[in-house]
Amino acid sequence: MSDTIVAAATPPGRGGIAIVRVSGAAVREIGERLLGQLPQPRIATTAQFRDRDGNAIDHGLALYFPAPQSYTGEHVLELHGHGGPVLVEALIRRLLELGARRAHPGEFTQRAYLNAKLDLAQAEAVADLIDAASDAAARAALRSLEGEFSSRVLSLSQTLGELRAQVEAAIDFADEQIDVLSDTALGARLEAATTQLAALSAASRQGRLLTEGMTVVIAGRPNAGKSSLLNRLAGHDAAIVTATPGTTRDLLRERIVLDGMPLHVLDTAGLRSAGDEIEAEGIRRARAAMAAADRILFVIDAADDPHAAAFVEEQALLPTGVPVTLVFNKIDLAGNDAAALESGDVGADLPSVRLSALTGAGLDTLASHMKGCMGFEAGATDVLSARARHLDALTRVDQHLAQAAQQLAARNAPELVAEELRRAQLALGEIVGTESSDELLGRIFSRFCIGK
Numbered sequence: 001m002s003d004t005i006v007a008a009a010t011p012p013g014r015g016g017i018a019i020v021r022v023s024g025a026a027v028r029e030i031g032e033r034l035l036g037q038l039p040q041p042r043i044a045t046t047a048q049f050r051d052r053d054g055n056a057i058d059h060g061l062a063l064y065f066p067a068p069q070s071y072t073g074e075h076v077l078e079l080h081g082h083g084g085p086v087l088v089e090a091l092i093r094r095l096l097e098l099g100a101r102r103a104h105p106g107e108f109t110q111r112a113y114l115n116a117k118l119d120l121a122q123a124e125a126v127a128d129l130i131d132a133a134s135d136a137a138a139r140a141a142l143r144s145l146e147g148e149f150s151s152r153v154l155s156l157s158q159t160l161g162e163l164r165a166q167v168e169a170a171i172d173f174a175d176e177q178i179d180v181l182s183d184t185a186l187g188a189r190l191e192a193a194t195t196q197l198a199a200l201s202a203a204s205r206q207g208r209l210l211t212e213g214m215t216v217v218i219a220g221r222p223n224a225g226k227s228s229l230l231n232r233l234a235g236h237d238a239a240i241v242t243a244t245p246g247t248t249r250d251l252l253r254e255r256i257v258l259d260g261m262p263l264h265v266l267d268t269a270g271l272r273s274a275g276d277e278i279e280a281e282g283i284r285r286a287r288a289a290m291a292a293a294d295r296i297l298f299v300i301d302a303a304d305d306p307h308a309a310a311f312v313e314e315q316a317l318l319p320t321g322v323p324v325t326l327v328f329n330k331i332d333l334a335g336n337d338a339a340a341l342e343s344g345d346v347g348a349d350l351p352s353v354r355l356s357a358l359t360g361a362g363l364d365t366l367a368s369h370m371k372g373c374m375g376f377e378a379g380a381t382d383v384l385s386a387r388a389r390h391l392d393a394l395t396r397v398d399q400h401l402a403q404a405a406q407q408l409a410a411r412n413a414p415e416l417v418a419e420e421l422r423r424a425q426l427a428l429g430e431i432v433g434t435e436s437s438d439e440l441l442g443r444i445f446s447r448f449c450i451g452k
């Protein structure tokens with residue numbers, strides 16, 4: 001039988017009301033001793049919270065949720081008292097005396113997960129909802145909490161399960177193997193599953209940007225104005241700016257919140273054939289940072305390089321798969337019309353923004369462009385809060401489906417196709433927690449606040 005746990009569910013400090021929550025097998029007995037008698041289930045009832053000698057610690061509302069119809073799935077008692085830290089602590093001490101113990105961070109939600117009230121992705125969405133720094137992030141977290149993410153994961157898993165059954169049938173009827181596997185409907189269904197996965201991955205990638213923040217690397221030639229742009233975005237002089245090319249040598253990270261949108265912005269050493277060993281190391285780090293970025297802002301000195309020759313030269317060396325925005329800087333010198341790429345020019349198909357890091361002109365355009373990249377527009381409905389761990393699992397699903405398609409196309413043994421489908425299903429199971437380890441649960445729930 002699990003321990004009975006207690007914690008304040010409201011934040012520490014003074015307030016109108018503080019809520020103390022108790023969950024576990026001993027709740028009924030504890031409630032009777034604290035309140036004299038248990039309130040009717042789910043009916044808010046005024047009561048005195050009494051100490052060992054029967055003296056009142058506080059009075060307020062008591063709410064009793066019998067198992068399994070409660071947040072945790074266990075018996076839960078909520079005590080709404082006055083919002084003073086001394087009262088809250090006195091009440092918690094009394095509950096400890098009655099046999100409860102203090103809850104660990106996230107332990108209420110962990111129990112909800114263990115009692116199948118929520119799956120793992122929903123439990124994570126609880127934390128994301130509480131931590132949401134913007135309306136968009138909160139909306140995405142709520143959609144995941146309400147199960148939209150999980151149900152799309154489960155529906156994909158079900159599709160894969162059906163496919164697997166079809167392939168496994170071919171194993172059982174070895175004579176007809178070829179027929180079953182050459183069934184074009186099978187290939188088409190696998191392709192449909194891959195499309196379904198791609199849509200889910202896209203929605204989750206957007207969601208991860210909202211919850212964990214987008215990592216943006218500012219790159220470009222020396223003196224293009226990269227550090228000036230970082231300082232503009234940060235709103236303070238984080239990086240050294242001088243007229244000498246090669247000023248920045250190390251990576252510089254700033255966590256910036258732009259209208260509630262979390263960003264990790266990295267300033268880097270200017271890309272050129274290095275002058276010395278220190279600069280060469282700086283450039284190596286710049287390239288590593290770009291490879292790990294969600295987006296590269298490639299800064300061009302529009303006055304000096306109106307046709308973005310620097311980008312043309314660098315393009316082949318940029319990491320593939322990381323989206324790039326061209327930033328034409330120094331428009332105060334170049335004029336707003338300069339630096340236009342024409343269709344057919346390298347980079348003409350990339351999004352571009354013109355601005356002046358010196359005067360701040362165009363910064364709002366950059367901000368709205370980045371909001372768009374993050375799925376931050378009001379009304380973006382296909383964003384689901386997701387985490388790096390979910391994306392990692394979805395990537396593995398994608399690899400297994402690609403393998404399965406290959407085996408199928410090559411008419412290889414059905415066992416191999418079935419095995420790839422099975423592994424894809426396992427990876428999906430990790431997201432919702434049908435496949436989970438204690439270590440994973442520890443990592444997820446320890447990041448919650450206490451009382452949730």
Ligand SMILES: Nc1nc2c(ncn2[C@@H]2O[C@H](COP(=O)(O)OP(=O)(O)OP(=O)(O)O)[C@@H](O)[C@H]2O)c(=O)[nH]1
Binds near residue numbers: 222227243270331359
């Ligand atoms: N007129 C004008 N000057 C700018 C602008 N942005 C940057 N500068 C100047 O350009 C020079 C280089 O700026 P930095 O921000 O240090 O350039 P950087 O790209 O970080 O250079 P490195 O660190 O050497 O790679 C400085 O003298 C800045 O004041 C701009 O928008 N307009």
Ligand SMILES: [Mg+2]
Binds near residue numbers: 228267268
């Ligand atoms: Mg610099």
